[in-house]
Amino acid sequence: MDLHDDAALIIIDVQQGFDDPVWGERNTPDAEANIGRLVAAWSDASRPIVLVRHDSVSPGSPLAAGSPGNALKPVVADAPHELFVTKHVNSAFYGEPDLGAWLEARGIRQLVICGIQTNMCVETTARMAGNLGYDVTVPLDATHTFDLDGPGGIRLTADELARATAVNLAGGGFAAVLTTDEVIGAA
Template structure:
C-alpha cells in the first residue's frame, strides 16, 4: 500500500494484562507476530512509531497503572518509538501527551493502527482519527479481541466482534480495513 515517509504506526495497548484469563477467549492468534512485522518494517523505514498504553484507574484491573499487567508485552517493549501515549479511556486521542497535536506538528496525515482490543481501543481510536481527517488503515490481523457478553443474554465471539469492527470502520468511511501483508506489500 502506498504510505509516505511520515506515515505513523500507532500500536495500541499491547500489554501483559491482556494475557490474563479474566478476558476469556480471544481471536487472531498471530496478532502479536503481525504487530512485530509492522513495527520492524516501520523502524527499518525510519517512519514514526507511537506506542499507546492503557493505564487503568479501575481497582483490580489487569491493566492497572503500576501493576505487572500494565507493562508492554515483549513484542513491543523494546521497539524504538517516537512517542508513548498513556490513556485511561478507549481513544488514544484522549491520552497524554496530546496525540493529535503531536501528529499535526509533524505534518503526519497517514496512520496505520494496530493492537488490542479490536472493537474497543483500536476501533475507537480509528473512528476518531477518521473524524479528525486522517487517512487511516487498520490491518485487522494485527489486532485481537475477546468474546463479549452484554445484558439480556447477548453474546458475540471475538471473531464476530472483529467482523463488526471491520464493517463499522470500512462501511462508515473511518478507515481502510486490510491485512498486514497488504500494508507491507511494496
C-alpha cells in the same frame, strides 16, 4: 495502498494484562507476531512509531498502572518509538501527551493503527482519527479481542466482534481495513 514516508504506526495497548484469563477467549493468535512485523517494517523504513498504553483506573484491573499487567508485551516493549502515550479511556487521542497535537506538529496525516482490543481501543482510536480527517488503515490481523457479553443475554465471539469492527470502520468510512501483508507490501 499508497504509504507515505511519514505514515505513523500507532500501536494500541499491547500489554501483559491482556494475557490474564479474566478476559476469556480471544481471536487472532498471530496478532502479536503481525504487530512485530509491522514494527520491523516501520523501523526499517524510519517511519514514526507511537506506543500507547492503557493505565486503567478500574479497581482490580489487569491493566492498572503499576501492576505487572500494565507493562508492554515483549513484542513492543523495546520497539523504537517517537512518542509514548498513556491513557485512561478507549481513544489514544485522549491521552498524555496529546497525540493529535504531536501528529499535527509533524504534519502527519496517514495512520496505521494496530493492537488490542480490536473492537474497543483500536476501533475507537481509528474512528476518532477518521473523524479528525486522517487517512487511517487498520490491519485487522494485527489486532485481537475477546468474546463479549451484551444486553439481554447476547454474547458475541471475538471473531464476530472483529468482523463488526471491520464493517464499522470500512463501511462507515473511518478507515481502510487490510491485512498485515497488504500494509507491509505498501511499505
